[in-house]
Amino acid sequence: MSTSGSAARSPPERWSPLAGLRAPVSRNAMVVAAVVLFGAFAVTSNAFATLGNVENILKQAAAVLLLGLGVMLVVLVGGIDLSVGSVVLASATAAGIALTEHLGAAIAIAAAIGVGALVGFVNALLVEGLSISPVIVTLGSMIAVRGLGLVALGQYRSWIDIDDPLFNALAQNAVLGLPAAAALALAIAGLCALILRRTILGRRLYAVGDHAASARLCGVPVRLLRGLAYVACGALAGLAGVITAARTGVISPSIGVGLEFYAIAVVALGAGGLPAGRVQVGQTVVGALILMMVFNYMTIRGIAGTWQTTATGFLLLGAIVVGRLVQGVPDDSAVGIGLVEEVGLGRLRASLSRNAIAAATILLALVFALINPRFATLPNAVALLEQNAAFAIVAVGAMIGIVSRSIDISSGSVVALGAVGAALAAKFGALGPLALCAGIALCLIAYALNGILVGALDLDPLIVTLAAWIWARGLAVSLTGAQTIAFDPSFVAFMNTPLAIGVTPAVVLIGLAFGLGWIILARLPIGIRLYAIGNDPRMLRQAGVSTSRVRMIAFLLMGAFTAAGMVVMLGRLGAAAPTAGFGLELDAIVAVIIGGTSFRGGEGRLRDTAVGVAFLAVLSNGLSGLQMGDAEFFLIKGGAILAALTLRSLSRSFPARRPRRGLSIHDSKTKARP
Amino acid sequence: MLAKDEGCAALETRGLGKRFPGVVALADVSLAIKRGEIHALVGQNGAGKSTLVNILSGMLTADEGEIRVEGHSVDIGNPRRAIELGIVTVYQELSLLPNLSVAQNIALGREPRRRGLLDAGAMRAAARGALDRIGVAIEPDRKVGALSLAERQLVEVAKALSHAPSVLVLDEPTAPLAAREADRLFGVMHALRSQDIAVLFVSHKFREILDHCDRATILRNGRKVTTTALTGLSEADLTEAMIGTKTPRHVHSGLRARGDVVLEAAGLSYGKVRDVSLTFAAGEIVALTGLLGAGQNDIARLLGGDLVPEDGEIRVRGRPARFRSPRGAVAAGICLLTDDRKQEGILPNLPLGDNIALPSLDRRAVLASWIDQAAERRAVGTQIARFGVVARSLSQPMRTLSGGNQQKALLSRWHLDDCAVFVLIEPTRGVDVGARAEIYRRMEELAADGRAIVIVSSDIQEVLAVADRILVVRDGRIAAETSPRARGEDELHLMVQGAA
Structure with missing residues (x-):
């Protein structure tokens, strides 16, 4: 009909109390923040504003800036890349190997960039070619590429010294008064800015990010350009690997861990969110500088390095909340969800592909049983369940999140935070159950915060839980001073005492979690609403249900499952390690997706998630039974995840379907097509 | 629900107005719908029907004016409030969730519970009851995604009735329905009338309106023309009242020189579109017109490369062209402007x-x-x-x-x-009168400059004012070709309806 029709269709104006301040403040908010921070730090610390220290800040910023630029390009076209940290490891290793084998610095650098670009290319193929969500794809490649890097590094006893004149120069020399690495990073930032502002390519990238459907009708090759962004991001991450290798002078397995989150944080800090089609190079530069200034200041003031992570998380949270309030960034769809074209599986194909994963699980188990006589034994079966208890329980929460389009990547960190909270409470004299309650409460509080930000402020769940991923982990590390704290032995004994035929309470908890999850999703009114909100929030609103309330409930439920996972993990480990639960959130999400639940939300069954959990559990138990190292484990697991996703996606497009409408960026539902 | 006061209209609007940037969508509209009445809302595209429906259902808020339910002034504000007031709307775009079952959809937002748990039996029974009420046998456990469009429409009506409305608003409910299914819906409407429920029925199909409605309110350019009883009126009367005389009226600029053929399509098929062959020459303006959903939009999207034909061929300047995306069409000098400017036009x-x-x-x-x-x-x-x-x-x-x-x-x-060929779908939709005339002038300039212009329009007056040739699309086929001089407005309108 007339404009009235389209006005009614588009989401209502988002709430924005500071609308009047928008124009002048929002444009330069982060530059102002950076200057204010610099001033405040300089006044409160004599050492801060010295030439040497500024140089230090710039040096530290170089690698993060390059990664941020890469991620910015991907965010610009509406995607996300979580694999850049692993690319840093793989690229640095490639460069190190080239140097060790005396191939020369030029080849080493080319190899590093090439490895990065190759990873980007594979990401692009899977995301754009097969239309799989970029969050899932780059999670998979994050694991697989780390494994690849570790395997390669393992050939050199996991330790490569870098000693090359060019690399040393990159680390130590100065260009125009700037440290060489920083000068290089800034030069590349300038080049990116120039390309984005002044070339056809840049203009088209912005067009794709701003509105892909319109850009497509203007003859812009949308998929190609989005793919290109992933390749460029990979290449820049490869270069960041070179700089990291040069700066540290040694390549060890811990390189690049968690860097992807800092890279995203840098982009979000500068832009106040991850708005496709609107991020700018300048913002990313400012974001990187702010983050590094804060780190540097903390170091100078003698605050333990462990607090840096916490600070990053809260800074990120602050930036997106301020960005939301001041700019009212109207993002219509969540990052990484909006651009995925997913054709619904038919009933037959859905069951086929579900059975495919179930069959793969059984096949996998058979293979392991053949190779390893100890695999198919009752003790191992119980061990398998116990090892994966926390993972399985958290996966039920992840299922609730994905069904309701409220993706959560903070569960691993919150598990650690909760465990640390419980252990500290016990250390300060709280009784076992009471300490446990404190930990559970901490988990619920973290999720309540997530829920309020997503539900009431309408922020993108991916960014909010990314911030929580960072701050919760940071808090866990800083509260313990990076030490492991023992927990009440009687509780540990209880959790590890079999109730019957080797079944410990942890195993019972798995059953409870799935039972409860089933009741929530299938037997409670809220279940219908969770599916409905994942399906199309507008329709739920039309039916008179508050969507923010449903989202908050979804997050509280996820919090409860995460808390249960924390209890199980605490009981298994007998102590709270600040590194506990690392990667748990990724495993949980991957299990849900492999099981067959659509990342778009609104569909999927819990029993499919159970199949996905079984697949991953058998895989990791079987591999560990083979005395496999971390490296191979990562590699095989990441590869298996990507393969499973590809399989799913191919089975989706295999039978001939009607000529497609090119790519559909929007839900077909939202289009009023007469 | 408000206390009933006999003698008052079930729903009344007084001086309702709504503006959008650059357009007055609704101005000073007053109408009253009585209990036990089927009231038709008639108007061309852009006349303000959807705006009015959206205001009544709480999706939009009016800028001025008053709404009264059972004689009490009310403030609707949001969809939930509208439903509480007894105003239930069946939208033109269906509001069902495809991944949920029929029963879940009908119960959404007020799921029956027993001891806190979902009462699936009661939910199913309620759905079955609602469906029985309109005489439809659809299994409540079926996923909505697996239903046909017509079945979904009926489920939507059942869902609306399960809210026990005092005013039921139906926005083009018969568009996806076949004649028999539509008859069933009319049966439901008559039954509601006998239960003293007020029905507001929005439709483009005059036959239905004349056969089943009691009174009609006619809108034109956002204003009410009249409210009239329908007995004794003909389709021609309605057409005249709906079209009226627009000011300033665009006058056809006369015959243009027809140049070489630039774009041809032979035997195009896609979905509903079957075996459509067309030729477009440089310097002419050709209009495709038809009822909502007749297939004219898909034909335009096929020409612009947005849809890939299942069958048939497109030739540009005599040479075959296969567009796999709009990119190919753009490279060949064909541009497509769709009717959804917000989603498919602007950045x-x-x-x-x-x-x-x-x-x-x-x-x-x-x-x-x-x-x-x-x-x-x-x-x-x-x-x-x-x-x-x-x-x-x-x-x-x-x-x-x-x-x-x-x-x-x-x-x-x-x-x-x-571009050599401009394919424009509803180019003046949501555009005010002044800008509309200007757009017509630009189109004529472009044609005079040797471009071929293809416009898809359901606005008969617009078609007659700008086109050199008119192709009438019915049920996915080109049903007739005519020229603006050969037909009057009323006559063309009847052709589009399939009545002549």
């Missing part, structure tokens, strides 16, 4: 200048990729002046322009790209 946050320059960037590039910004500003500036786009500056974000200016900017975008 909302980018500046006006970038919006206009995007498709033709290659033409001004230095060294393959570098943009000559000065040349770009000049070129864009020329287009803006030529097409009369009113904007503060070239850097104004596109979304802040009015609908008419956005549309002119989109036309200028393709003129800058030197």
Whole structure:
């Protein structure tokens, strides 16, 4: 009909109390923040504003800036890349190997960039070619590429010294008064800015990010350009690997861990969110500088390095909340969800592909049983369940999140935070159950915060839980001073005492979690609403249900499952390690997706998630039974995840379907097509 | 629910008004719907029907005026409040969730519970009851996604009735229905009338209105023309009342010279569209017109490369062309402007200048990729002046322009790209009268300049005012070809309806 029709269709104006301040403040908010921070730090610390220290800040910023630029390009076209940290490891290793084998610095650098670009290319193929969500794809490649890097590094006893004149120069020399690495990073930032502002390519990238459907009708090759962004991001991450290798002078397995989150944080800090089609190079530069200034200041003031992570998380949270309030960034769809074209599986194909994963699980188990006589034994079966208890329980929460389009990547960190909270409470004299309650409460509080930000402020769940991923982990590390704290032995004994035929309470908890999850999703009114909100929030609103309330409930439920996972993990480990639960959130999400639940939300069954959990559990138990190292484990697991996703996606497009409408960026539902 | 006061209308509006940037969608509309009445709402596209429906259902808020339910002044504000007041709307775009079952959809937001748990039995029974009430046998456990469009429409009606409405608003409910299914719906409407429920029925199909409605309110350009009893009226009477005489009326500029054939389609098929063959020549304006959903939009999208035909061939200047995406069509000099300007036309946050320059960037590039910004500003500036786009500056974000200016900017975008064929779907939808006349003039200029213009329009008056040839589309086929001089408005309207 007339404009009235389209006005009614588009989401209502988002709430924005500071609308009047928008124009002048929002444009330069982060530059102002950076200057204010610099001033405040300089006044409160004599050492801060010295030439040497500024140089230090710039040096530290170089690698993060390059990664941020890469991620910015991907965010610009509406995607996300979580694999850049692993690319840093793989690229640095490639460069190190080239140097060790005396191939020369030029080849080493080319190899590093090439490895990065190759990873980007594979990401692009899977995301754009097969239309799989970029969050899932780059999670998979994050694991697989780390494994690849570790395997390669393992050939050199996991330790490569870098000693090359060019690399040393990159680390130590100065260009125009700037440290060489920083000068290089800034030069590349300038080049990116120039390309984005002044070339056809840049203009088209912005067009794709701003509105892909319109850009497509203007003859812009949308998929190609989005793919290109992933390749460029990979290449820049490869270069960041070179700089990291040069700066540290040694390549060890811990390189690049968690860097992807800092890279995203840098982009979000500068832009106040991850708005496709609107991020700018300048913002990313400012974001990187702010983050590094804060780190540097903390170091100078003698605050333990462990607090840096916490600070990053809260800074990120602050930036997106301020960005939301001041700019009212109207993002219509969540990052990484909006651009995925997913054709619904038919009933037959859905069951086929579900059975495919179930069959793969059984096949996998058979293979392991053949190779390893100890695999198919009752003790191992119980061990398998116990090892994966926390993972399985958290996966039920992840299922609730994905069904309701409220993706959560903070569960691993919150598990650690909760465990640390419980252990500290016990250390300060709280009784076992009471300490446990404190930990559970901490988990619920973290999720309540997530829920309020997503539900009431309408922020993108991916960014909010990314911030929580960072701050919760940071808090866990800083509260313990990076030490492991023992927990009440009687509780540990209880959790590890079999109730019957080797079944410990942890195993019972798995059953409870799935039972409860089933009741929530299938037997409670809220279940219908969770599916409905994942399906199309507008329709739920039309039916008179508050969507923010449903989202908050979804997050509280996820919090409860995460808390249960924390209890199980605490009981298994007998102590709270600040590194506990690392990667748990990724495993949980991957299990849900492999099981067959659509990342778009609104569909999927819990029993499919159970199949996905079984697949991953058998895989990791079987591999560990083979005395496999971390490296191979990562590699095989990441590869298996990507393969499973590809399989799913191919089975989706295999039978001939009607000529497609090119790519559909929007839900077909939202289009009023007469 | 408010206390009933006999003698009052079930629903009444007084002086309702609503504006959108650049358009007055509704002005001073007063109407009253009585209990036990089927009241038709009639008007052309853009007359304000949807705006009115959206205000009544709480999706939009009126800028001025008053709404009364059972004689009490009410403030609707949101969909939930509308339902509480007894005003239940069946939207033209269905509001069912495809992944949920029929029963879940009907119960959404007020699921029956027993001891806290979902009472699946009661939910199923309620759904079955609601479906029985309109005589439909659909299994409540079926997923809505697996239902046909007609079945979904009926489920939607059942869902609306399960809210026990005192006013039921049906927005083009018969569009997806076959004659028999539509008859069933009319049976339901008559039953509701006998239960003293007021029904507001929006439709383009005059036969249905005359056969089943008691009174009709006719809207034109956002204003009420009249409310009239329908007994004794004919389709021609309604047509006349609906079309009226527009001011300022655009007069056809006369015969243009028809140049070489630039675009041909032979045997195109896609979905509903079956075996459509067309020819377009340089310098002519051809209109495709038909009822909602007759297939004219898909034909235009096939020509513009947005849809890939299942069968048939497209030839550009005699040479076969296979477009796999709009990119191929753009390269061949064919541009497509769809009716959904917001979702498929503008780049909302980018500046006006970038919006206009995007498709033709290659033409001004230095060294393959570098943009000559000065040349770009000049070129864009020329287009803006030529097409009369009113904007503060070239850097104004596109979304802040009015609908008419956005549309002119989109036309200028393709003129800058030197397109040979303009395929325009409803080019004046949501555009005010002044901008509309200007867009007609630009189209005529483009045609005089040797471009072929294909417009899809359901506005009969517009079709007659600008087209050199008129193709009437019915049920996915070209049903007739005619020229504006051969037909009057009423006659063409009847052709479109399939009544002549």
